[in-house]
Amino acid sequence: MGTCSNCGNKYDATFRVEMRDECYEFDCFECAINMLAPKCSHCQTRIIGHGVQDGYDMYCSAHCARLEGRRELQDRATAFAP
Ligand SMILES: [Zn+2]
Ligand SMILES: [Zn+2]
Incomplete structure:
Protein backbone atom coordinates (compact mmCIF):
# COMPACT_ATOMS: atom_id res chain seq x y z
CA MET A 1 0.00 0.00 0.00
CA ALA A 37 5.75 16.97 -16.58
CA PRO A 38 7.04 20.38 -17.66
CA LYS A 39 4.67 22.97 -19.15
CA CYS A 40 5.05 24.69 -22.50
CA SER A 41 6.42 28.21 -21.90
CA HIS A 42 3.94 29.57 -24.44
CA CYS A 43 0.60 27.72 -24.16
CA GLN A 44 1.05 26.02 -20.73
CA THR A 45 0.20 22.59 -22.17
CA ARG A 46 1.83 19.71 -20.28
CA ILE A 47 4.71 18.27 -22.29
CA ILE A 48 4.46 14.49 -22.27
CA GLY A 49 6.90 13.74 -25.09
CA HIS A 50 10.25 15.36 -25.77
CA GLY A 51 9.00 18.81 -26.71
CA VAL A 52 11.61 21.30 -27.82
CA GLN A 53 13.98 22.96 -25.38
CA ASP A 54 16.12 26.06 -25.29
CA GLY A 55 18.06 26.30 -22.07
CA TYR A 56 15.46 26.35 -19.27
CA ASP A 57 12.54 27.11 -21.57
CA MET A 58 10.56 24.18 -22.91
CA TYR A 59 7.87 24.27 -25.56
CA CYS A 60 5.31 21.68 -26.66
CA SER A 61 6.23 22.34 -30.29
CA ALA A 62 8.41 24.47 -32.56
CA HIS A 63 5.21 26.39 -33.37
CA CYS A 64 4.98 27.65 -29.76
CA ALA A 65 8.75 28.31 -29.65
CA ARG A 66 8.45 30.50 -32.76
CA LEU A 67 5.59 32.47 -31.21
CA GLU A 68 7.98 33.27 -28.34
CA GLY A 69 10.63 34.42 -30.81
CA ARG A 70 12.74 31.22 -30.74
CA ARG A 71 12.98 30.81 -34.49
CA GLU A 72 15.98 28.48 -34.37
CA LEU A 73 14.12 25.65 -32.61
CA GLN A 74 12.76 22.94 -34.87
CA ASP A 75 10.62 19.89 -34.43
CA ARG A 76 10.36 17.04 -36.94
CA ALA A 77 7.55 18.67 -38.90
CA THR A 78 9.64 21.81 -39.38
CA ALA A 79 12.95 20.03 -39.94
CA PHE A 80 11.63 17.79 -42.72
CA ALA A 81 9.34 20.27 -44.47
CA PRO A 82 10.31 20.83 -48.13
ZN1 LIG B 1 -2.76 10.37 -7.40
ZN1 LIG C 1 2.77 25.09 -26.57
Missing part, protein backbone atom coordinates in the same frame (compact mmCIF):
# COMPACT_ATOMS: atom_id res chain seq x y z
CA GLY A 2 1.49 3.29 -1.10
CA THR A 3 0.40 6.93 -1.01
CA CYS A 4 0.28 9.07 -4.15
CA SER A 5 2.67 12.07 -3.98
CA ASN A 6 0.22 14.13 -6.04
CA CYS A 7 -3.29 13.45 -4.71
CA GLY A 8 -2.66 11.54 -1.49
CA ASN A 9 -4.66 8.46 -2.54
CA LYS A 10 -3.70 5.29 -0.69
CA TYR A 11 -3.54 2.57 -3.33
CA ASP A 12 -2.26 -0.99 -3.59
CA ALA A 13 -0.60 -0.58 -7.01
CA THR A 14 1.40 2.64 -6.76
CA PHE A 15 4.62 3.01 -8.78
CA ARG A 16 7.73 5.09 -8.18
CA VAL A 17 9.38 7.68 -10.39
CA GLU A 18 12.89 8.95 -9.67
CA MET A 19 13.59 12.38 -11.09
CA ARG A 20 16.42 14.81 -10.29
CA ASP A 21 17.45 12.69 -7.26
CA GLU A 22 13.92 12.83 -5.79
CA CYS A 23 11.70 9.77 -5.54
CA TYR A 24 7.94 10.11 -6.02
CA GLU A 25 5.14 7.59 -5.70
CA PHE A 26 1.98 7.74 -7.80
CA ASP A 27 -1.33 5.90 -8.07
CA CYS A 28 -1.73 6.68 -11.79
CA PHE A 29 0.08 8.25 -14.73
CA GLU A 30 -2.19 11.31 -14.71
CA CYS A 31 -0.92 12.19 -11.24
CA ALA A 32 2.72 11.69 -12.31
CA ILE A 33 2.19 13.92 -15.35
CA ASN A 34 0.39 16.58 -13.32
CA MET A 35 3.21 16.76 -10.79
CA LEU A 36 6.33 16.18 -12.90
